[in-house]
Amino acid sequence: MSAFTGASVCVCYQVGEDEILGWIRRGAASVEDLGEMCRAGQGCGDCHESLEELLEDVSAEGPPDER
Numbered sequence: 001m002s003a004f005t006g007a008s009v010c011v012c013y014q015v016g017e018d019e020i021l022g023w024i025r026r027g028a029a030s031v032e033d034l035g036e037m038c039r040a041g042q043g044c045g046d047c048h049e050s051l052e053e054l055l056e057d058v059s060a061e062g063p064p065d066e067r
């Protein structure tokens with residue numbers, strides 16, 4: 001078993017969905033931010049679409065203080 005939980009989103013850097021969601025909730029606002037924070041998306045670029053979708057999912061939840 002691998003160390004991360006959730007589906008692997010970025011295969012190049014083995015970054016899972018749960019980890020990416022965690023970074024987005026901690027302030028990542030773009031694919032570039034995620035790349036700086038956890039390297040996701042810095043390789044082949046195939047995962048950019050999935051990263052965008054996760055960014056949209058979290059922004060649809062609204063700011064944490066409104067939940």
Ligand code: FES
Nearest residue numbers: 010011012043044
């Ligand atoms: S799968 Fe994320 S950069 Fe290649």
